Amino acid sequence: MISLEALAGGVQAGTLYGIGVGPGDVRYLTLRATVLLRSVDVVAFFAKRGQQGNARRIVAPLMKDDRDERRFEYPVTDELPAEHPDYQDQIGHFYRETAASLASLLREGKSVGLLSEGDPFFYGSFMHMWRRLSADFPVEVVPGVTGMSGCWTRANVPITWGNDTLSVLPGTLEEEQLVDRLRRTDAAVIMKVGKNLGKVRRAVDAAGLLSRAIYVERGTMQEERILPLAECGEPQGAYFAMVLIPGEGRRL
Known part of the structure; x- marks a missing residue:
């Protein structure tokens, strides 16, 4: 109008x-x-x-x-x-x-x-x-x-399979909230990692998902960096950073 x-x-x-x-x-x-x-x-x-x-x-x-x-x-x-x-x-x-x-x-x-x-x-x-x-x-x-679409494409990981549910979580959530929501989903994208990287890594580990988690920094950009979250030991990440946790659903 x-x-x-x-x-x-x-x-x-x-x-x-x-x-x-x-x-x-x-x-x-x-x-x-x-x-x-x-x-x-x-x-x-x-x-x-x-x-x-x-x-x-x-x-x-x-x-x-x-x-x-x-x-x-x-x-x-x-x-x-x-x-x-x-x-x-x-x-x-x-x-x-x-x-x-x-x-x-x-x-x-x-x-x-x-x-x-x-x-x-x-x-x-x-x-x-x-x-x-x-x-x-x-x-x-x-x-x-979306940034997350660009990141999982560059990381070469399908994010959901079959009946997987996907949760998109802001890294600004309290650590206990992150752990709880990660335990109740099949696949996840954690946005707004930045200064929250240490907390996010602890939450992913506590949820038992560290072995599947991928850290993507500046996805699709010139300074792109992709590595397992377990190998990312910095206390904080870049502004353009997210964590991907691919699902493990039905594969035919």
Whole structure:
């Protein structure tokens, strides 16, 4: 639905595109994503303070110097736990301000492509914009290859067989919760490993799954690293890191 405010002055509201840019290698972009990168009026992206932004870095080979871009810099990322009140206050304010900036562009009739690592509807910041703007402006979500799909492909491990159930778990869960959920699933992907690597490794070991677990760092990217989790002794992993635990279901 397009609001009256968005149509004020007879200007047709622009469309917000949530563009999934895939797991890291630009060659995994869909045709739809590639076309939109070249055709939208404005390319927008999120970035950590002082950094280029992961989604922007992925699409760099497709970007021209004259593109109109908007960079939205997070006030905080992993410096504070997500449950901390200061984190929630700062990020909540940031998302409100970002949504207002995007709404201003859309009211001018401009189309905006907001980049999202992996898929926009899978642990993506785009979802917070979709929640705030989709009732008032046209929004199209362009799905992307998820990070976990890229990682298990690069690790050359089928993740589920037959009737295997798959659990996707954030590494930010308490250690006891991780152990419990790992014991109740056939296959698992543990996201948000990063600073939680030591805790995740202990939980996987306690669940009796260490021999099957694979650590993937920067999957599909130039600095890709893949090894058994049991051989990964570092106290923390990279920002782009996850643990894969393949299922062992029916194989015909």
